[in-house]
Amino acid sequence: xxxxxxxxxxxxxxxxxxxxxxxxxxxxxxxxxxxxxxAQVSSIIMQYIDxxxxxxxGADASASIxxxxxxxxxxxxxxxxxxxxxxxxxxxxxxxxxxQAAKAVLRQSIIATLLFSVILLGIGYGINGALPHWLGGDDxxxxxxxxYFCVFILFLPALQLNFLAGSMLRCSGNMFVPSAxxxxxxxxxxxxxxxxxxPSREFCIGGFCLPLPGAGLGVTGAALGTGLAELVTAGLxxxxxxxxxxxxxxxxxxxxxxxxxxxxxxxxxxxxxxGCEHVILCGTQILTTVIVAPLGTFxxxxxxxxxxxxxxxxxxxxxxxxxATTLVGQSLGAxxxxxxxxxxxxxxxxxxAVMTFMGIVLYIAAPLMMGMMTPVPEIQTLGIMALRTEAxxxxxxxxxxxxxxxxVGAGDTLLPSAMNLCSIWLVRLTLAAILAPEMGLQGVWLxxxxxxxxxxxxxxxxxxxxxxxxxxxxxx
Numbered sequence: 001x002x003x004x005x006x007x008x009x010x011x012x013x014x015x016x017x018x019x020x021x022x023x024x025x026x027x028x029x030x031x032x033x034x035x036x037x038x039a040q041v042s043s044i045i046m047q048y049i050d051x052x053x054x055x056x057x058g059a060d061a062s063a064s065i066x067x068x069x070x071x072x073x074x075x076x077x078x079x080x081x082x083x084x085x086x087x088x089x090x091x092x093x094x095x096x097x098x099x100q101a102a103k104a105v106l107r108q109s110i111i112a113t114l115l116f117s118v119i120l121l122g123i124g125y126g127i128n129g130a131l132p133h134w135l136g137g138d139d140x141x142x143x144x145x146x147x148y149f150c151v152f153i154l155f156l157p158a159l160q161l162n163f164l165a166g167s168m169l170r171c172s173g174n175m176f177v178p179s180a181x182x183x184x185x186x187x188x189x190x191x192x193x194x195x196x197x198x199p200s201r202e203f204c205i206g207g208f209c210l211p212l213p214g215a216g217l218g219v220t221g222a223a224l225g226t227g228l229a230e231l232v233t234a235g236l237x238x239x240x241x242x243x244x245x246x247x248x249x250x251x252x253x254x255x256x257x258x259x260x261x262x263x264x265x266x267x268x269x270x271x272x273x274x275g276c277e278h279v280i281l282c283g284t285q286i287l288t289t290v291i292v293a294p295l296g297t298f299x300x301x302x303x304x305x306x307x308x309x310x311x312x313x314x315x316x317x318x319x320x321x322x323x324a325t326t327l328v329g330q331s332l333g334a335x336x337x338x339x340x341x342x343x344x345x346x347x348x349x350x351x352x353a354v355m356t357f358m359g360i361v362l363y364i365a366a367p368l369m370m371g372m373m374t375p376v377p378e379i380q381t382l383g384i385m386a387l388r389t390e391a392x393x394x395x396x397x398x399x400x401x402x403x404x405x406x407x408v409g410a411g412d413t414l415l416p417s418a419m420n421l422c423s424i425w426l427v428r429l430t431l432a433a434i435l436a437p438e439m440g441l442q443g444v445w446l447x448x449x450x451x452x453x454x455x456x457x458x459x460x461x462x463x464x465x466x467x468x469x470x471x472x473x474x475x476x
Contacts (some may be wrong), residue, residue, distance in 0.1 A: 006211055016342035020339065029346050032326055036173030037354075040185065041312065042334055053193050054222050055305070057373040059218050062374060063297045064144035066304025072152050075120055077278030079160045083112050083167045085271030088329055088411055090265070091171040094247055095333020096416035106248055108259040110161075112267070117160035132274025136293035137300075144219040151220060155227030158234040165237035170322050171329060172247040177240050180231050188229035196221030216345030226399035228437045258394045270413050282426050292444060299441050300375065302382035304443070309369045309383065310390050313358040317398045320351040328409030337469055344463060351402035354393050359394030362387055386445040393449040396456025402410075404458040412468040419462070423455040 020028075086109035095103035108116040127134075132142035192250050199216030202209045215221055242250045277423035292303045324347035331340040362369075366387040370380045400420075407416045428451035435443025462468065 006108075008102060009165075017182035018119075019313065022342075025280045025339075025342055026158060029327065029343065030321060032173065032175050033298045033320045033347070033350065035318045035319075036170060036322040037180035038179040039442075041228050041315045041319070043050050044239050054219055055217055055301075055376075057197075059297050059301055059374075059376050059379060060141050061144060062301040062305065063218050064132075064141040064187070065148055065222070066142060067132055067135050067145045067168060067289065067293070068309070069304050070289050071131060071135070071149060071284055074282030075153065075277065076125060076159070077282060079113075079118065079163055079276050081271045082116050082160070082267075082275055083109070083163045083271075084334070084413075085267030085269070085406060086113070086263075086407060087163075087167040088270050089266055090168055091326060091329030091409065092411070094331035097122050097334075099247060102172075102289060103248055103250060103253065104255055105263055107250060107257045108263050109164060109168075109267075110423075111257050112264065113160050113164050114157060117157045121153055121156045125150065127194050136290050140242050141297070147220045150225055151223035151349070155230055158227070158231040161238055162230055162234035165234070165241040166460070168241055168248055169237075169245060171326050172245060173326060174245065174247075175323070175331075178237065178289050184236075185233040185256045188232055189226055192225030192228050193222055193333045196225045197222065203421065209449055212473070245268075246311060257310045257441065258401055261288035270408070270411055273413040273417040274408070277420055281424060284429060287429065288432065288444060291432060292441060295440055296463035298378040299382060301331065301376070302379045302386065303441060303444070304369075305370060305373045305379065306383045306386035308389075309366075309387055310362065312369075313362045313391075313394055314355060314397055314401065316358060317352045317401040318405075320347055320354065320398075321402045323347060324402050324405040325409040326349075328406050329411075330411055332469065340469060341466070344403075348399060348402045348463070351398040353429040355394040359391040362394065363391040366391075382441050383444055389442065389445045389449050390452075393452035397452040398461040399456035400452070403463050406463065407468050413425075415462070416459070416468075419458055420455065423424035423451055424457065427451040427454050 015299055054065055086105055089105045090102045093099070093105065094162040128146050135145075137145055166182070169178050170176075195213060196215045196217050197219075198212075198214045198216045198221075203212050217224065218348055233379050241248060289300070289303070292299050327347065328340050329345040331337075331343055362417065366384045367380070369387065370383040374380060374384070404416050404420070407413065431447035431450060432444050435447055437443075439446065
């Protein structure tokens with residue numbers, strides 16, 4: 001609580017136009033980044049939990065989730081993009097000291113994003129039966145893959161509200177509550193998975209046995225457990241946002257929830273490039289899955305597990321990027337461009353340092369991480385190779401992740417999204433197409449490593465030019 005008050009006092013210096021020392025800037029960056037990192041890491045731990053629990057069921061069960069994982073990320077990314085169009089506006093209004101305008105955007109965002117998620121639910125439900133076959137999966141894994149994706153898509157509105165509430169709280173400077181609730185979501189995921197994935201059994205320690213009930217739903221149980229955890233967390237997150245948030249609570253206040261054309265246009269200006277980017281990026285990942293699928297069940301499972309394991313390494317970068325979006329958004333909203341540039345440099349430097357360390361950990365711990373996710377030796381060997389290849393890309397990957405968060409905070413999303421797309425399509429896919437036939441899964445991951453280094457370089461170059469600071473949306 002004391003740390004939260006200190007953080008709020010530092011944020012107030014930005015909004016009031018007061019000078020900030022370098023020590024204060026660093027302290028505020030760390031105070032915002034640490035809870036955000038915890039939130040990001042906890043979200044990927046939840047995926048790690050699912051993968052590890054399902055991995056104990058065998059290679060086919062693991063491959064069924066791996067097959068549709070890129071498709072779930074597609075819907076996940078589009079929901080995130082929809083949220084950012086509104087939360088960046090809220091950050092700018094709060095930076096300018098206009099709470100009422102920020103609350104007006106929040107009210108409109110609830111209806112707009114909820115309706116959007118319902119539309120996505122209809123699309124996803126309509127394609128879930130055919131999706132595994134479109135991705136090249138064979139009949140041994142298609143049914144489980146389809147069921148997993150179907151359950152995931154049914155919980156999409158809850159996931160959307162979870163994203164919305166968490167993003168709004170972070171943009172107001174409250175990183176603690178979203179982080180704590182995401183940790184709770186991980187705990188709930190473990191509990192629900194234990195009850196839903198496995199059949200009833202006895203858990204014995206030192207001669208003492210405890211009966212554990214179970215539904216024995218396997219892969220479907222993993223999706224259902226995650227969905228229920230998301231549903232509970234979304235309710236708690238929205239409750240805090242609407243009733244307890246010091247900047248954004250809506251209780252006892254009047255205002256329309258009907259989205260206006262002006263707010264929607266601003267949201268589209270930010271969200272549409274990000275949404276298109278996520279669609280094309282995930283289309284690229286899906287295409288990569290199609291490339292990997294002919295390599296066999298072991299390659300599919302290893303590719304999926306390696307992506308999940310590597311996420312533990314780069315999620316701290318996304319946490320720091322969340323802090324960068326808040327700091328840049330509020331600094332620009334307050335008209336403090338000098339402070340904006342300094343926060344951009346501090347967050348990117350921190351992100352690169354943290355992910356360099358995580359890359360070293362990833363290289364050393366690769367055998368342990370893969371061993372925890374699957375008992376199958378062939379999958380472990382391929383996964384270890386992939387992780388150790390990717391470890392060398394983490395510093396420059398951090399640069400691209402955090403720089404993107406900086407640009408989002410400035411409301412500048414069109415060109416950064418185009419940079420991401422060009423880098424992946426022209427560098428990664430081209431190299432993967434050339435290397436995969438000869439090198440197999442190793443070629444796919446080597447292409448990814450080279451592309452991430454290239455992407456970090458071009459993002460740093462654009463950040464240095466400074467034109468992104470001219471993208472601040474006009475005040476309303």
